[in-house]
Amino acid sequence: MENCKCSIQIRDLSVKKGSDEILSHVDMDVHHGQIMALIGRNGAGKSTLLKALLGRIPYQGEIAFFNPKGEKVEKPCIGYVPQNLVFDRTTPVTVADMLCADHCRFPVWFGHKKEKRERAASLLKKVGADPDLLRKKLGTLSGGEMQRVLLAFALDPRPDLLLLDEPVSAVDRKGIETFYALVTSMREEYHMPVILVSHDLSHVQKYATCATLLDRTVLKSGSVRDVMVSPEMKEVFGLNLKAAGEEEWT
């Protein structure tokens, strides 16, 4: 897998649903190698922003991807790990079917070529999952297994942006640590920009490199410390937060 030194520029992004303005004039930059935590109360527009990045909803404004030379990437590849994958748990789709589907020319029911299966197995190994999972149906996976499979799916082909939407909400404590350690190592290895949506501020403090506080528009953006101790943060969450190392967060 090559390194990704893309960056994302969001300018004047607004999303309307009927007469409601869900997002208003959002400006945001995420550079390669950054894990940017997107924080905000419920209904602040975090998921809407992710849907706009995925091209799932119409928006006004501009979302642009740039390569290291500063040239626009017209069709960026996005890796997406959703909060809880909502799907039919009785589906006969196996992990191999899903991982091979994106890069197989023929329908997966024709069977998986050995090289495609090996590629899927090595991806699973890379994210710390057992390659035997390939045979399992998606609906039979545990929360931790599913998150690793989704991360493996998101990482191939190499994404220009990795979106993590509350990625560990269905994972136990040990699994959470492992998952974030994995994301951090991926970031260090491939330098891809990462946007992390998380309600858990301790995860944000521990793993993010910068943060953006969103409440329909960007209230505060900068280093994790600056955002955490900002008056805007206090106003949104009603918390008196101190920067890490100074005092325990409350």
Add this chain to the structure above:
Amino acid sequence: MDVIYEVIDFLLPFEWTEFYFMKNALVAVVLITPLFGLVGAMIVNNKMAFFSDALGHSALTGIAIGVLLGVDNYLASMLGFALIFALCISAVLDSGTSSADTIIGVFSSTGLALGIVLLSMNGGFSKYSGYLIGDILTVQPEEIALLAAILVAVVLLWIPFFNPLMLTSINADLAASKGIRVRLMEKLFVVVVAVIVTVSIKWVGVLIINSLLVLPAAASRNLSRSMRSYHAGAVGISMISGVSGLILSYYWGTAAGGTIVLVAAVIFFVTYLIGKITR
């Protein structure tokens, strides 16, 4: 067709293959059932069983429009109406104003009621009641050629579009992250279903066409462990139900479509029980 008839005579020297209408019906069943198995597998995956049922109901309105326009062949009017009907349902579903089952239910009843009202305007509904249960025994050689063309077209279409459709059926956001044009995929699929339902309705019937689409896939799903076994099962069960149902209907003197569906239903319950026991 003569070569095919000779092959049938050679391979199946039975009483029921002595008649040309049975030979035609057999060829039609062998073409239509794998098509139904393939597309039905995706319908069940996408939880669109109710949608294809509504499309079947809309065929009556398509026929009525054909009658009003004074055309002899209702296929064009049925196809035209079914495509508009399917895309309208899809557009209203996209708007997210009500739950999918409510929206499809509204369209389904409207399509059926409009067809009944228009066809019964001059007291002549009974003339078209044959469309309710269909008759595979009336299939003509030129219609068999159309079925073969549709089967080939769907298989060719499935080669580039199956995987994106499958990923869309798992989760639309996840599919979109891979650059798949989710809305386009959904529209493409409803158009394919509309074409298949409309073309087949004359031989399978409004009332049971959906069963033939859904039952083989549902039966296969009871036992399948991957997309490969799911599709092989759906196509296999669809073909077995089709051929055995056709033969049974000959000896029992029953409607072929209904008998085929009954066989598929029996297979569904058997696979359901096997699935329960083996899990």
